[in-house]
Amino acid sequence: MISQEKLTQARVSTRWGKWVLIVGIIFAAANLRAPLTSIGPIVEMIRQDTGMSSTATGMLTTLPLLAFAFFSPFAPKISRRIGLEYTLFGALLLLSIGIVLRSVPSVSLLFAGTALLGIAIAIGNVLLPSMIKQEFPYKVGLMTGVYAASMNLSAAIASGVSIPLTQGLGLGWRSALSVWAMLAVVSIVLWIPQLRFRRQPSKNTLKIGESLWHSNLAWKVTLFMGLQSTVFYTVITWLPSILHEQGISQSEAGWLLSLTQFAGLLPTFIVPILAGRSSNQRWLVALTASFLIVGYLGLLGGLTSLAPLLVILIGIATGSAFSLATMFFVLRTHNAEQAAELSGMAQSVGYLLAAVGPILFGFIHDATGSWTIPLLILLVGAVLLFMIGMEAGSNKHVTASQQEKKSTV
Numbered sequence: 001m002i003s004q005e006k007l008t009q010a011r012v013s014t015r016w017g018k019w020v021l022i023v024g025i026i027f028a029a030a031n032l033r034a035p036l037t038s039i040g041p042i043v044e045m046i047r048q049d050t051g052m053s054s055t056a057t058g059m060l061t062t063l064p065l066l067a068f069a070f071f072s073p074f075a076p077k078i079s080r081r082i083g084l085e086y087t088l089f090g091a092l093l094l095l096s097i098g099i100v101l102r103s104v105p106s107v108s109l110l111f112a113g114t115a116l117l118g119i120a121i122a123i124g125n126v127l128l129p130s131m132i133k134q135e136f137p138y139k140v141g142l143m144t145g146v147y148a149a150s151m152n153l154s155a156a157i158a159s160g161v162s163i164p165l166t167q168g169l170g171l172g173w174r175s176a177l178s179v180w181a182m183l184a185v186v187s188i189v190l191w192i193p194q195l196r197f198r199r200q201p202s203k204n205t206l207k208i209g210e211s212l213w214h215s216n217l218a219w220k221v222t223l224f225m226g227l228q229s230t231v232f233y234t235v236i237t238w239l240p241s242i243l244h245e246q247g248i249s250q251s252e253a254g255w256l257l258s259l260t261q262f263a264g265l266l267p268t269f270i271v272p273i274l275a276g277r278s279s280n281q282r283w284l285v286a287l288t289a290s291f292l293i294v295g296y297l298g299l300l301g302g303l304t305s306l307a308p309l310l311v312i313l314i315g316i317a318t319g320s321a322f323s324l325a326t327m328f329f330v331l332r333t334h335n336a337e338q339a340a341e342l343s344g345m346a347q348s349v350g351y352l353l354a355a356v357g358p359i360l361f362g363f364i365h366d367a368t369g370s371w372t373i374p375l376l377i378l379l380v381g382a383v384l385l386f387m388i389g390m391e392a393g394s395n396k397h398v399t400a401s402q403q404e405k406k407s408t409v
Contacts, residue, residue, distance in 0.1 A: 020193050021135060022146070025128065027187040028088060029147045032124050033155035035099055035117050035180045036064055040236075041162040042173045049173065050107050060114055062359070065233070067118025068125060068351035075126035076340040084134065084336070085194045088127055092191060095120035096184035103178035122351075126343045129329045134336035141276020144330065148268035148323045154183075156261045212345050212398060220392040221328045221342060225350035227385045228321035230357035231292065231378065235260065235314060237358040242371045246304050256311045263312040264319025271323040275331065284324060285389030291317035292382035300375045321385065325350075328392050342398060 039046070039060055047057040079087045095117050102113025128147060136143040158180065165176035212218040239260065240253035248256070275281045295314035298306055329343040361374045 017193075020190075022143075024187070024190045024194055025131065025143070025147060026150045027183070027190050028092065028124060029128060029150040030154035031092065031095055031180075031184055031187055032121050032128070032151045034158035034183060035095070035121070035177075036061070037155040038158040038162045038177060038180060041159060042166050042176065045166065045173045046110075050110070052107065058359075059111070061237075062355050063111065063114050064118030064121060065351050065355035067115060068122045069348050069355060070352075071119045071122040072126050072347040072351065073344045075123045076130075076337070076344045078123070079127055079130075079340060080337070084127055084131055084340075085191075085197055087123060088131065089188070089191050089195060091120045091123035091127075092184055092188045095124075096181050096188065099178060099181040099184060103174045103181075105174065122347070125347055127340055129326050129343055130336045130340035133330045133333070133339045139276075140330050141273040141327070144272035144276070144323065144327055145269040148272060148319075148326060149265060152261070152265055152268045152319065152322075156258070156265065159261065160258065212341055215398045217332060217392070217396055218342055218345060218398050220388055221325070221332055222346040222349045223388045224321075224328065224385065224392045225325040225346040226353040227381055227388065228318070228325050229350040229354035231381055231385070232318045232322065233354045234357045234361050234374075234378065235318065238361055238365075238371075238374070239311070239314075241365075242299060242375070243304070243307060245371060246299075246302050248304055248307060256307055259308060260311045260315035260318070263315030264322075267316050267319040268323045271320045272327050275324060275327045280395040281324060281327065281331070281393035282390050284320065285386060285393045288317050288320040288324065289382050289386035289389065291320070292385065293379065296375055296379045296382060300372070300379065324389070324393070332392070332396065332398055334397055338398065 043057055043060065046052070046060070050057075075087065082090075098113045098115070098117030098120060100113065101109045101116060102111075104110075104113070129144065132143045132147060133140060162176055165171050165179060166173050171179075236257070240257050243253040243256055271284060275284055278284070291313045295310045295317065298310040298313075303310065325346070329339050329346065333339045333342050361377070364374050364377070365371055
């Protein structure tokens with residue numbers, strides 16, 4: 001049987017092969033957020049057209065997050081059975097089916113399609129960082145930056161073009177959502193060359209996978225992932241409402257939310273490169289948490305005149321935190337299989353927290369009639385992100401013996 005080393009060399013032995021793989025990863029990553037962020041701006045149109053309640057409509061956002069939470073741990077297991085390349089290919093197929101189904105004139109299929117695309121994205125979320133560690137072991141930071149930037153750029157674009165597609169071009173919300181099936185189909189075609197390769201998992205994968213739930217370091221990475229996911233989805237959900245309550249118009253609040261997302265694009269590319277070149281990532285964690293704390297303090301103080309600066313700081317921090325979480329999957333593990341196991345564990349817990357976060361914050365606001373307590377909780381969350389991140393960012397690896405040892409790399 002061909003060795004793992006020779007398999008990697010065969011895949012990227014030519015310039016053509018290397019760039020085909022890079023393009024495939026970029027397009028696959030672009031599918032991991034666009035189908036979700038495209039629905040936010042038109043959710044009210046969906047509610048009015050279908051006659052659903054606000055709670056039921058809100059499930060269109062929450063359902064994928066729940067899918068991430070419950071199906072992320074299964075992605076490494078599927079990958080071990082059929083191979084990383086075939087699992088990602090199957091996820092892209094499932095994603096395209098889900099996008100098409102949710103565009104069919106049926107409320108039941110709307111939810112069924114949303115659930116399917118959530119499962120598909122969960123698999124991609126877990127396995128693409130593993131693929132990067134497997135194929136680009138000496139350029140992990142750069143390729144993680146490319147992956148994260150592609151994902152977040154497509155998310156920002158999808159959020160921005162939903163209204164123009166729906167109203168400007170007169171496509172209607174169903175056709176506007178179905179547009180993203182085209183991206184999935186293109187990604188499927190671009191991924192086909194990778195099906196010639198199939199890696200076998202390393203011998204100690206099962207042992208590592210079973211021990212992760214008992215690993216202190218794995219739990220630090222998991223909690224960091226959970227906190228940053230909760231912060232991101234809470235901000236995306238409630239930032240416009242917070243700003244509007246402080247006297248900013250709805251249109252300006254919406255623009256500031258877009259500014260938050262675009263501010264996060266550059267750090268999603270740069271931070272993984274810096275993280276990959278650093279012996280540890282504690283200084284990046286400290287900088288990220290500092291930006292979050294300053295941004296939340298400004299919102300808490302009602303400094304509306306500084307709102308653009310505050311949301312830029314929050315956007316930079318959320319983009320940086322996501323990239324750090326993704327890099328921890330790679331930097332805290334020894335091989336691609338371990339990275340997939342850690343990614344599955346962290347994203348399972350992380351997205352469960354993310355699904356609960358926005359609902360909990362809305363409940364607290366309704367109960368208190370103010371955003372003060374929710375913002376204070378976010379402030380505490382930023383402090384916890386710093387404390388946990390200082391451990392997750394240390395130069396260690398998870399090990400099968402359930403004890404983390406300092407890396408000699």
